[in-house]
Amino acid sequence: MNVATETARQPMARTTPDFDAIVIGAGVSGLYQLYRLRELGMTVRVFEAGSGVGGTWYWNRYPGARFDSESWTYGYSFSKELLDEWDWEEHFASQPETERYLNHVADRFDLRRDIQFDTVVTSAHYQEDGRLWKVTLGDGTQQTARLLVTAVGVLSAPTLPRIPGVESFKGQSCHTHNWPKEPVSFAGKRVAVIGTGATGIQTITEVAKTAARLTVFQRTAQWSAPLHNSRVTPEEMRNIRENYADIFARCQETVGCFIHATDPRSVFEVSEAEREAFWEKLYGEPGFGIWMGNFRDVLMDREANKLMSDYLARKIRERVKDPATAEKLVPKNHGFGMRRVPLESGYFEVYNQPNVKLVDLNETPIERIGPDGIETSDAKYEFDMIIYATGFDAITGAFDRIDIRGTGGLSLKDKWRDGPTTFLGILVDGFPNFMMVMGPHAGLGNFPRAVEYTSDWVTGLIRHANEHGKTRIDATPDAAKAWTDHVLATNDGLLFTEVDSWMTGINRNVEGKHVRKVMRYSGGHPAFRQRCDTVAAAGYRELSLT
Ligand code: NAP
DSSP states (O other): OOHHHHHTTOTTOOSOOSEEEEEEOOSHHHHHHHHHHHHTTOOEEEEOSSSSSOTHHHHOOOTTOBOSSOHHHHSOOSOHHHHHHOOOSBSSOBHHHHHHHHHHHHHHTTOGGGEEOSOOEEEEEEETTTTEEEEEETTSOEEEEEEEEEOOOSSOSBOOOOOTTTTOOOSEEEEGGGOOSSOOOOBTOEEEEEOOSHHHHHHHHHHTTTBSEEEEEESSOOOOEEOOOOBOOHHHHHHHHHTHHHHHHHHHHSTTSOSOOOBSSOGGGSOHHHHHHHHHHHHHSSTTHHHHSSBTTTTTOHHHHHHHHHHHHHHHHHHOSSHHHHHHHSOSSSOTTSSOOOEESSHHHHTTSTTEEEEETTTSOEEEEOSSEEEESSOEEEOSEEEEOOOBOOTTHHHHTSEEEOGGGOBHHHHTTTSOOOBTTTBOTTOTTEEESSOTTSOOSSHHHHHHHHHHHHHHHHHHHHHTTOOOEEEOHHHHHHHHHHHHHHHTTOGGGGSOSGGGTOOTTSTTOOSOOOOSOOSOHHHHHHHHHHHHHTTTTTEEEO
């Protein structure tokens, strides 16, 4: 029985909605959520702002965009047929390969017929009378659904820098998230990149290969380590395929759902030589091992973290020939791993090239952008192109851009003004029939692994509601408070909470995002799943189901 059918028997539910469920977003989460809700026999409509599927992997076509997680740990795990038929080309797939993969998934499971592309959701208001969500689209039309599931992504609201004159530049300019589909040539051009996060580092490495002149404007240096990407050989692919069950099982055991598990040893338990040898090994291996598979105290203990940071600083100084430039590239205001570690493929060597210049904005801040280029406190630079790798209004930003209102017209943005409050990062009390796949208070990490679990949990809850004739699903204020307090406790004392980054809710280009907040669950995915499983096993008694 689906929710719409059941609705007819409910005295409270007088209106028949257009759909049983509306899903916002057709990225990794939205595609999978659609697939699962269809299995319940529900009518579903997905609204997607892009012209194609893929979310992050649809939009971020900037040069050099690729995974930092192993491709074969990132794909969906739910379908053996899908695993059997898809061959990954690279251990860390590029954006085009990932976009191809997600298109393949959409085609294979015939998902497109329920997706309306080029459609922005501008508002979503809960109607208590009728127990449904009224969703308004960019063209002013409205659709209703019993349930609203957000699959809007964590990093999908790009932000330009708040620099005077940013609109006045006459050359080409683009935020990396909004990169055009047509090829962009840098040959013979004077190019600026503002921003040196994971995106900036990938972009800079690629643009430096062909630009006549590349000027990088860096505000915060990053602890970046080598990616060591390579092609997947047929033999490796066979081996991966045979071992998918083990691979996914291993991902489920780690705190971030990555294939790399924390080393149980402390930095201080081993000799200096052993420590150095272990770090050399991690530095020479592909992927996030250096971040997620390091000694257990590297991300927790200030002194251990300093030793690791010193090791990486030595690496940067070895790789960058000009000592003054190397010094600028060594982070001074945060330790290794306190921000999301960007993985690089020759990034530091870029600064040994004669066509590349690094401008440290701490020494010479940007004062304005003009029609011809960028003016800092000590120089004027002329450019043909400015690339903004300036990041996102992360985690809550995509929610803030939609006027979401729950019972009594309460706006979600207002409710979260002092920081998000949720139940399990999935429900928000006062916002009935509203579910978030990878909303605030979710654990971050290897995204699809967490998405599959969360979407399955959401689907289980909806199935339960359908089977028990419940048309209104809400979190209780007490349960939301208890979960939010628990999320705060899991972050308490962690070193990363002392650092400004998108993971602590900071984006100085956005009004009101200047104070660090707890945005994510830091208890690890295994504990998260255990808690969610307990709620389900107890018949969702912690929720208000009516
Ligand atoms: P980000 O990490 O937030 O970096 C934004 C950069 O722009 C920072 O260097 C920031 O400087 C700079 N910036 C922002 N406003 C500025 C201003 N007004 N003036 C000068 N500089 C300014 O964003 P991102 O690089 O797009 O990465 C976001 C996340 O996306 C990553 O952490 C990662 O999780 C994900 N990502 C993943 C991959 C992958 O899987 N391979 C690739 C790319 C991104 P400050 O640091 O000083 O604020």
